[in-house]
Amino acid sequence: MQQTIDRAGDLAGGARLISIVIPSYNHAQYIEACLDSVYFQDYLNLEIIIVDDCSQDGSGEVIEKWLEGVGTHTASYLSNYNEETGELVRTTHKRYDRQRSISFLRNEKNLGSTRTYNRGFREATGEYCSFVVSDDICHPQMLSTLAKPLDEDRADFVYSDMFIIDDAYRVLKEFRLPDYDFEKSFCNWYLCGVATLYRRSLHLDFGYYDETAMADDHECYLRFAMNGARFLHIPRILYSVRSHENRQEGLHSTTRFNALLDHSKSLVQKARRWRKENS
Structure with a gap:
């Protein structure tokens, strides 16, 4: 299933189009804040692609309500x-007033996080x-800052650098x-890190x-690097990552997270071999 709204042009104010994929799975309590943080970026030309992977907590319905809003x-x-009447006058405006291309896709069956990313890309x-992970927050100047170089x-x-935050938006760590x-x-x-933008x-x-x-x-970006992609770090906090210390959801279950760390260890070894062979 695919739903598309608010189709923007290919170029807004001369800015190159940025596509942001937001994979969603069981983040109903966080997804609206994440979507707002992407929508309200100060970057002009933005394509938002939301892909829900058969969430069981009502995330899909939350996203549909957000799209309606x-x-x-x-x-x-x-x-x-108004001094004559004593009236305080209010001005009403659209809450969502930017030109955005927004697509919402719902997987017909659970594909897992990586296949869901790829469907969006x-x-x-x-x-x-x-x-952008659906419980994280992009800071308003993230995309304009990362797009410049x-x-x-x-x-x-x-x-770029990032905050680690808890559910109350307290900063647990500056990374x-x-x-x-x-x-x-x-x-x-x-x-x-995870605050990224690339060609x-x-x-x-x-x-x-x-x-x-x-x-x-980790695997994908290492592959990019070994094939000659030019990487650049921006030393600014532009993103907030939600802490998962007290949750066991999806990739952050103990078993799956340990498997992820084991895979990262093998990728570090691969990078070391590659560096030695190409030094």
Whole structure:
């Protein structure tokens, strides 16, 4: 099933189109805040692709309600005091007032996170792309900040620092990543984070996320790096990652997370072998 609304043009204000894939699975209590954080980016030309993987907690219905609100919700503010009548005048405006391309896809059966990412990316049309996990929050200037070095052809893949937050939006940790270096970012450990933006041509040239890989982003970005993609770190906090310390959902169940760490260990070893062979 696919639903599309609010189709924007290919170019807004001269800005290259960015495609953001938002995979959704059992994050009903978080998904609206995530969607708002992407929708209200200060970047002009944005394609939002939401893919729900057969959520069992009503996430799909929450997303449908959000989509309806994009077309209908209003907000108001006090804008004038009429001294003659003593009236306080309010101005009403559309709550969602940006031109956005928004697509909502619902998997017919549960595909798992990686295949769900890939379904979204195969629908993407933007020059730049990334995915945002459906319980995370993008800070308002994230995309405009990460797009700038791509526009200037200083990089093919850009990443930034992030907060780790809890359900009350308290900052548990400020996560500062190293400036890019293959050894620091892939040979020591995987240290490119999740606040990313990159050229969609990297997928077209080197493939999508490996659907057999537990650490799918780690594997994919290592593959990009080994094929010559230029990485750049932006030393700014532009994203908030939701803490999963007290939850056992999906990938964050103990068994699956341990399997993910084991796969990342093997990828670190692969990076070390590659560096040695190519030094």
